[in-house]
Amino acid sequence: MKSDLTLNTLHLGVLTAELCRPDGKEHAAYILFGLSRIGKDPFDGEPRLRLMVKEVLPVEETEIKSSDHQHISWSTKRFVELLARANRDGLQLGIAHSHPHGPDHFSSQDDRNEAELARLAQNRNGEDAMLPSLLFADGELAAARVWKSPNEVINIDRVRTAGSRWRTIFFGAAQDAESPALARQELALGAGFNRMMRHMRIGVVGAGGTGSPLLQQFARMGAGQIAIFDPDHVEHSNLNRLYGATWDDAERKIRKVDVARREIERMGLGTRVETYDAWIGSPECRDALKSMDVIFGCTDDHDGRLLLNRLAYYYLIPVVDVGLALRVTTRFGISCLEADGRVTVLEPGSSCLVCRRVVDAGVAAEEALRRSNPEEYERRKSEAYVRGEGSPSPAVIPFTTSVATMAVEELIQRLNQFRGEDGAIANRVRKFNLVEDFRPGAKKEPCRICGSERIHGLGDVQPFLGRAG
Known part of the structure; x- marks a missing residue:
């Protein structure tokens, strides 16, 4: 299954401002997502999962246990509370965090932490619950993925913005159209x-x-x-x-x-x-x-x-x-x-x-x-x-x-x-x-x-x- 993400320019601006602060520390946010399940893509015939950012909720300073330029740790109490809201409203709860100075890919520690959050989401909201995750590095949205279960991850291949400016952020090779x-x-x-x-x-x-x-x-x-x-x-x-x-x-x-x-x-x-x-x-x-x-x-x-x-x-x-x-x-x-x-x-x-x-x-x-x-x-x-x-x-x-x-x-x-x-x-x-x-x-x-x-x-x-x- 392929996956892509859409967010409006306002939400992208909020995420960038919250996660890429001048203090050089890692920061995090919760995101509520809507889902679009496409059974058969019209151009490749494959199933596709589209996510839409609905709301951004920054992790507050009082929730953070420790943070520096290489790690962040915070209480998951609010995560569990937001899972209840997501389940009630027919949404998915995800996270976003930053690597202020790289790398521009998810780390092995990210993998372990997010797998546990995905397990927690499914234990609370059922096997259809997913955990979308966004990564910002060096001030930019650098990577994104969706945990369908604690053992299955789908990489998001591109992100599209809506609003006064329509951008497409490609993850991986996106060749120029030379003709x-x-x-x-x-x-x-x-x-x-x-x-x-x-x-x-x-x-x-x-x-x-x-x-x-x-x-x-x-x-x-x-x-x-x-x-x-x-x-x-x-x-x-x-x-x-x-x-x-x-x-x-x-x-x-x-x-x-x-x-x-x-x-x-x-x-x-x-x-x-x-x-x-x-x-x-x-x-x-x-x-x-x-x-x-x-x-x-x-x-x-x-x-x-x-x-x-x-x-x-x-x-x-x-x-x-x-x-x-x-x-x-x-x-x-x-x-x-x-x-x-x-x-x-x-x-x-x-x-x-x-x-x-x-x-x-x-x-x-x-x-x-x-x-x-x-x-x-x-x-x-x-x-x-x-x-x-x-x-x-x-x-x-x-x-x-x-x-x-x-x-x-x-x-x-x-x-x-x-x-x-x-x-x-x-x-x-x-x-x-x-x-x-x-x-x-x-x-x-x-x-x-x-x-x-x-x-x-x-x-x-x-x-x-x-x-x-």
Whole structure:
């Protein structure tokens, strides 16, 4: 089994400050983790365990028995108390400690001490209890692992940060993506950016107007793994904005995900593609969604947006939601096109789509009913209890491509900071007809999704994401 870890930049900052103090002594902290159990990784088919940092609790000076630059010893009384809390809240309790001047790997003494703590955790919380452990050395996060039992350890191969800066810390060899196709990109953004793109797992929900240009750009930027989710097939009305789609695809009702895969594989740039022709709420999509490092939401489905909205906070997987609204209006007797593009980043610390008034819970419920009980939906529609499908929305390829590029720009900013350290934008709306960008706010009182730290990084719960039905 492979394992990786996600934490937000705030928690990484707290851990670094607490464990890497200028006194040169070893320090320690407790960490509460959420778990994401992935039965089958979409790209290698193996099980994967993901951990999410929920809370950092430094070991207090009064708990420390002795400490110097080579060792630390502290009372485990609080560890036992926190085990009870972890068990009650469906979490795992772990530890972190420092080697101020190295080594940058766990010592034999660390092995003995942590094996005993893992034994204590399982004696108290049962055989499913684990002991995650992080090591900081020379001021940096240097190693991480998970004790599945006192005799079984899984090394964590990489750590991902969420927040205004998305970093990936690799433990072990992570080769640079050397390719002539990426040489010009390296000149602009650096070899480190290419390496992150090669190892990143990018999910794209919706392979239509905005998803199609996103996929084209990600593959040409050297993305190593892409998962595409879309249950629809190509229609003739898609051909004005769906990259790579042909008249023959529409005639044969080829799936949008198959067109996307075909076009990416034709590039020959080494991107691995997995496709899912199902609605993202379907159980067969869960492992894949939970395996992503970032997800781009390119769907007009309100219920799908609500699902991704929750996923971002439960699993600390940033979701970049992309929207485009085109309206034809009349001013002074002249027909005018108004075009608004929006890119919203969902993650702890940012307001969600509900608080930004992007999604409509009533429409989402109607969409869910249409999927689960089409006959009842049609009955209610005939009696005017639910809204009909309405007229098709206008769509023009320059605008769908432009708003997709806005989303790619935000990815580059979070990985590269090309706008500067404070250049991340959580919510941007472009008024194309005004040639201006705006940053609309959100409700003053956050909802129980984005405003409740209780669910941030909680991971697996029943039902999935706490959604009924």
